[in-house]
Structures are given as C-alpha cells and as structure tokens.
Amino acid sequence: MPPRIDKFPSEGLEGAPSKDIGWHFGDPVPNARGHVICKLCGKVTKGGITRFKEHIAHKGGEVSACPNVTAIESMMKLLQEAKEKKLDKRRRTDEFLTQIRGEEDDEFFDDVSAMRQATRESIQSQHV
Template identity: 50%
Template sequence: GWHFGVRIVGNCNNVQCKLCQKIIRGGITRLKQHIAHNKGQVAGCPRVTSFVRENIMKLLKDKKEKKIDFRKRKEEFEYRLREDDEEDSDEGMRITSQQSIRSQCELVDGDEKPTMGFIYELVLFKDMGETFATPQAQRAWSRMNPAEWWLMFGSCSPELQRVTIKVLSQTTSTTNCERNWSTFSYIHTKTRNRLKYRKLQKLVFTHYNMQLKMRHIK
C-alpha cells in the first residue's frame, strides 16, 4: 500500500495518493480502499490501472478472510475453555471414582495400594483402545462369557485382566448368549463410586450371594 502513498507530515492519519495526489483520511487502509475502488468507503482513484486495482482488492480480501479466520479460531478456543470449565466442575466426582477404584483393588487383591498400571489400563478399557478396539473383540462383546472375553482380548491390560477375570469367574453365568458383567459393572458406576468403602463392600457381598443363589435356582 505504501508504494502508492506517502504520509502527510504532521498528521500520521492522512495519506496522499501518489497516483492522483488526493489526500486520504484514515491511514493506509483507506488508501488501499481508494486504490481498489471499494464502494461506500472512499472515492476511487481515477488514475489507477486495472492491474493495480485488482491486486489491491485481492490484498484487502485476503486481510478480511484472515480476520474472519482469526475470529473463528478465537471462538473455538473460548468454546474449548468453557468445555474444560464444565469438565473441571466434575473433578470431585472423578477423584471419588479413583478412590473407589483403589478400594476395589484392595478388595480383590488384598494389596494396601494398587499399582498405577491398573488405573491406566482401566482408562484404556474405557476408551476402547488397542486390543479392545479390534473387530473380533467388538463382535465377541455380546456373545462370549465375560471372563472368557477378558482372557482372550484383555492382553493389552494384564493387571486389569487379572483382577477382572478373578471377579467375573466367581459371579458370571455360564450362558454364552447372555452377557452378564456382574460385580465389575455393578461396582463401576458413577453413583456407586461415590459410596463409602464399607457400604460398597456390603453391596458387593450381597450381590455376590444373590448371583450364587440364582445359579442354584437355574
């Protein structure tokens, strides 16, 4: 733009067009609009060639598109921030859930503290990653006995596989056509993860006895 204009000494907002010598108020942007013949902004330069006018018009168009793109990216960033804030509001719930997971590790294994590998593997199972995401695993999800399913497709999470099979092998039914997640799915829900350890232990014990009774009835 400055190739076609020069600043007026003493007034940085005024620019003189080198082509027609007209003084333009509003700085370099108004000068570009003057050369590009933008209607409604400023009078067009009568001496500009079509080649120069089209090039300046393209510059103005590119600048406008960049501004729109910047505004969109800013809105997307603000939207993600709002989503993060909403997720942060559930942080207490997630902490309680993690504490409950640790309690279940102690209940099944008898260890004082579970390994972090168990926590990471539980997230891997929740996100259906690695061997959990294979087509074979997806097809067998509702057809196989849960303990057998974990034995076959849970190799990517050995610690979680070991604990889950230990629980499922005690309480799952022997029918292949019926999926029965039993204690594992009974324990790991948002509502029950908020329960205290003793109350949760009683529920698991009751649920286990109920499953045994149902198996004897069958």
C-alpha cells in the same frame, strides 16, 4: 504510466509504518494520524491504510477512486484476502477460547457460587 499493483511485493516497504502493501502507493501525512497521501494522484485520504487501499482499489462508497490505477483487481483481491484472514483469525480465536472454557467454566462457576453462598451464610450467622 502508473505502476502496476502486481509488480510490488506484499511483504512491505522499508521505512513504512507497517508491512502493508498499501504503503507502496501512499505515504503517511506527517503530524496527521490516519491520513495517507496517494503517490499516484496526490489525494489525501483520511481513515488509515485500509481506507486508502479502497481508494486505490476503486471500492465504492465514501472513498473516491484513484484515477491513475491500472490493476484494480489485484488490490481488490488483496483487500478481500485481508478481510478473510481477519475473519479466520477471529474464528480460530473464538474456537480456542471455547475449548479452554469448555469444562473449566462449569467448575469455576460452581466454585464461585459455593464461595458466595458460604459468604452469605457467614454474614447472616453473624447478624442473628
């Protein structure tokens, strides 16, 4: 019987390229970057660990489903959590950059505009 997804810790596997839970179910293909071979069915998936997890999770689209997976819902939940985490990080980064740029941008651009204007006036005065 194939291993259940919920039996594996999500903190990673020793010797794996990253701490991604997907490495419990697949191994990197030597000398083929972004290729992962499924430990459950032997299929080689191109496109990295995220695409391989779609194979495990039976996510529709261009990735064929692994016939030997028992807990599809667990992997789908992990994929969704990873996507939400990535979006949250992007949102927090954007908010942080907006706060940093807030008042400083106006002052910076005013200074740059003043310097450009002074440079133009200096160049024009030399050519007259």
